[in-house]
Amino acid sequence: MSDLKGYRKPWWHTQPEYVHPAYGSTVKRGPLQPLIEIPATLSEVTGPVFSATTIGKHAADLTAGHAGESIGERIIVTGRVLDENGKALSNTLLEIWQCNAAGRYLHEGDLHDAPLDPNFTGLGQVVTDAEGRYRFTTIRPGEYPWRNHYNAWRPAHIHFSLFGEAFAQRLVTQMYFPGDPLLPFDPIFNCIADEKARNRLVSSLDWENSKSEFALAYRFDIVLRGRHQTPWEK
Numbered sequence: 001m002s003d004l005k006g007y008r009k010p011w012w013h014t015q016p017e018y019v020h021p022a023y024g025s026t027v028k029r030g031p032l033q034p035l036i037e038i039p040a041t042l043s044e045v046t047g048p049v050f051s052a053t054t055i056g057k058h059a060a061d062l063t064a065g066h067a068g069e070s071i072g073e074r075i076i077v078t079g080r081v082l083d084e085n086g087k088a089l090s091n092t093l094l095e096i097w098q099c100n101a102a103g104r105y106l107h108e109g110d111l112h113d114a115p116l117d118p119n120f121t122g123l124g125q126v127v128t129d130a131e132g133r134y135r136f137t138t139i140r141p142g143e144y145p146w147r148n149h150y151n152a153w154r155p156a157h158i159h160f161s162l163f164g165e166a167f168a169q170r171l172v173t174q175m176y177f178p179g180d181p182l183l184p185f186d187p188i189f190n191c192i193a194d195e196k197a198r199n200r201l202v203s204s205l206d207w208e209n210s211k212s213e214f215a216l217a218y219r220f221d222i223v224l225r226g227r228h229q230t231p232w233e234k
């Protein structure tokens with residue numbers, strides 16, 4: 001849908017295509033007409049203010065708060081939220097959701113025949129600190145099948161939502177893991193035309209934040225705008 005690309009200048013190729021036929025549901029939901037700009041009103045340009053006290057005690061540790069241990073490989077995910085000039089964004093609410101180690105979401109819409117883990121819900125929240133840093137502990141998510149095409153499997157990923165200063169500033173994306181052999185076959189990952197932009201969604205192994213005999217860490221920085229913008233889902 002090259003006629004739509006002009007609406008995402010100047011770096012349209014760093015963002016997912018609205019309509020990417022290999023990713024079946026985009027054909028049903030993607031816009032086929034030029035976008036119309038609707039002036040924002042007060043309800044879109046305002047929003048709640050967050051701080052570290054906003055979230056619950058176990059919100060940044062998805063392995064905590066259950067009766068027993070979550071099953072799977074424990075990992076730490078950390079990074080910074082930055083603007084186009086590298087300025088840190090503090091007090092930004094990040095919400096994450098993911099499947100468990102077996103590739104199953106705790107969601108009624110997930111019909112995959114894999115076991116649920118009673119000690120893992122897959123939902124987390126964290127607020128960035130003064131340097132724009134976030135950090136959460138979780139379980140490495142499994143790959144799971146989806147029905148986009150025959151033998152379709154999603155690479156391991158964690159969904160991220162960032163809440164800005166206003167209701168209209170919610171941004172959603174996915175973080176992947178380095179070296180995942182499923183990435184070249186995933187139409188969601190590959191609907192971002194630019195290879196470098198695509199690879200900005202792949203975290204890197206983070207020795208510095210790994211904890212010996214506890215958990216490996218992965219680093220995933222998030223850039224809101226500009227030439228190095230993180231690709232966002234529309």
Ligand SMILES: [Fe+2]
Pocket residue numbers: 099154157159
């Ligand atoms: Fe997912």
